[in-house]
Amino acid sequence: MSDDVDFNSIATSNTHIEDIDPYTGFEGIQADDCVVIEEVEDEDEEEKTEEILQPYVGMEFKSEVEAYNFYNSYGGYKGFSIRKNSRNSSSKGVTSVAYVCSKEGFSKRKKQESMNLGNSSNQKTPEKETWSSRTGCKAYLRLKLIKGVIWQVTKFQDDHNHNLVPNTSAKRRNLQSQKLMTDNIKQIIRDLTDQNIESSKILAYISTLEGGKDNIPFKRKDVSNLIAMDNAKLLGRDVETTLMHFQRKKEEDPEFFYAIDVDEDGCLKHIFWADGRSRRAYLEFGDVVTFDTTYNTNMYSMPLAPFIGVNHHRQSIFFGMALLRAETTDNFCWLFQTWLKAMYGKHPLSIITDQDLAMKNAIKIVFPNTVHRCCKWHVMRKAKEKLASLYGLLPTFKTEMELVINYSLTVSDFETRWVTMIEKHKLKDNKHLSNMYEKRSEWVPAYFRDVFFADMSTTQRSESMNALLKMWLTSHTSIYKFVMKIDGMIESIWQSESDEDLISMDKEPHLWSMYDIEDHAREAYTKRVFREFKDLLKRSTLGKVVEKQRDVLYEVNIAQNPKKHIWVPC
Template structure:
């Protein structure tokens, strides 16, 4: 509503708010021209006299639009004169970009800050306001204004320096949870280099799930570009569980040794049976030094990601890469793998490829045929660590301060715990419907958790794709059965594979050379078919 001569307002602030609301609708910006104990004048932002327009560009037009007020002794103001006409065009659609209209309302400030504390990412926080307003054009302010306000409130909330603030936060967390573990590494000048913390829940989970972990540092999470290091395990629901977290100063062996040594201390000296990492020489050095008893596997995804670069000179790239993958994934014995590798090099004239030579030299650390007799919870890459990083994307971003990251990390962890509890509920209270008439399926489903039961049923549904070809009994009394499986690709039978299942008649021993049970902990379809 436009101000009218004689109108009375409770204060200068209330008049300013009312006039600004009117200005936003009309398409101009407001500026204070005079403010004293007796008089108060609000004017159009373009109301000043233009400077020398020949030598200096100016937007001022000496616009006459203004509101003159008299200030009473009790603080109230009375409008004494009003001029509503402007000598320039008004732009209602551009109001939010004008300097005087960039102020957030108190209600918007409260919404932005409360959601920020609750863990909303900034983009999601602002987007929610835009939806509530019916679109960005109706919000009244720009996204940058909202982001600047959030950043300012964070600085006000954080206050102290990062190192001191994080230390104080960790101490408070330890008062609430005496088993919470944390450690900070500072240099000679007292500057924070590395920090690592482990929840008591993670320490307890590690006692049950220390057979295989994934370690990754590929995610730069905060404004200081410190790598986020995470140790991720797998629980009984096939869910990724965070077993430790740290922010490192750099990705060198010294930092990794520091992290691994302190993480191992938090886990009471129990080394993981197996660890999966990317193909980083510094990590290799640190793992070998701190975890000498741990089986170290290199991430296949990181190896495969280098193929376009390493095979770029090969004449038939697609055939070459296809043969490479087939050699890796479809070899059922060490002898077959080595034979196929030799054939692959010959077929594509790659005997002098240095990358492949180095890769073959450490084949025991990455090729599935050398490793799949060990339980890996189905992991061949660090994707579980990367999915954990993606999970944190909803709570922190590249501009997060260290203390803010730790605060938001706590909120993210609570969210993760809720998902684990929901999986517990599904396993205890929701019964999976069998997909077959086999009695043993019901028996297995009663023993497995809900999520593992679903994976089991995937194997059961493939029984019709398999045929028993031959059964032989060895001198050792072990039965050996040939199983042929037709693989489906886009619902079309694509290729036939032959597997060997070995077993003793009374069930004390059974194994398949696909190693799916050893590798994933779930019986394969070939064993079921037998």
């Protein structure tokens, strides 16, 4: 994305939205002033007469909207759609208006075809076939403003030169002006859209509420149009609306923090925000942070950059969220410095990222004393791509390499075993393996044995959060809706933490052994963490340690069949 994009002046000229006209019924029409058509059903059915109001010259309305609604309702009964054709004005305002059948006149394409008929010189490359809906229908209703307050019918023509649509909801929803949505239905559509429900499923849900699809006077396209219209309304004022939302949040939560960065033209470059709970949680659980970026979560293609940690229930939590214009060292420096300010100046002990060079440089500048670890999963995924042919030639090499990487306890142990492995398979000249070894201190577990990482060695938590975010967000999401959906997601995370807090307070897990350390762990840990501790305690009994040489040499034996291994307390 170029740096000269102005988020406050994005044009909406490319947004194609079908008009959805309002529908309010027959309000304001006096029955005494109207012609009544009586419709009598078949004798086999119950007798009932439906009164339908028909326009006539001299009929009066209190407003132009009232007149339109009446004629549109009449068109719905008769089986045609209407549209506004002309509108005359003076210095005092609108003086007359005409509504016509939607099939009035002819399409431009049809006129052009008639002009080109028989003229081979005008023939061009055949275009995609389209359907023409205009038939030159002469039906119309003309109204004039009387005494500045009353709209009076001056002319009415009711002859149509085309077939009329049967008077059923299933048929009428194909007529543009008859596609009716109540305010309640529109709100349901907006609420479901906020939950990332697709338009076809929204329509299916509404059809259930209305007793069947035939009872809905609109189609899936109309649902999509409403959503598109709502999104289009945000264009040009998206950032302004978002900042107003942040200001309201700050009034509700004094600890809410947000910051923006703009370029020399006043256009948005970056935006960061974190609520009060995230800031307080960081003070408790901010020793280890994973940081990653993801794309295609908003209409501006701005990378999403969440700071993620782990709480006392081993759940992922947010320590702030940002949108960046581009992933450069300067941009990351701005973000890290802003985030540090929001987190009360507390530097993390360790941070896990991918191998992005710009990110790495920014971390060195802003967090010089923080241990930076590159995601091992990213390293191994890249190795799989680069070494695929090697894996095919040496079927056991991949497993051997993973054993060297994951089970070397010390730095010297890793380096010795790696060199031995390379010499064994004569891979000294392999460029990718040499590059992996050159950067070994950035990602190999043996180099981080004495650093606390909360049992994390990869950005898996960030990846999982990113995957979840992509379920809620799309590449068409505006910044404002993006922020609103993130707020909802964060709220659900805090609710999940609260539920786990209650479980740990209300329920006491059973002890497995008679060790004092297990009893102490049950008091100190949350239910989720204690469960993991108890599992490790059980596994520890599978080993038997025999001292072969005092303080020097020990022999460890592991039970080969854990299912048959019986723990006997001392």
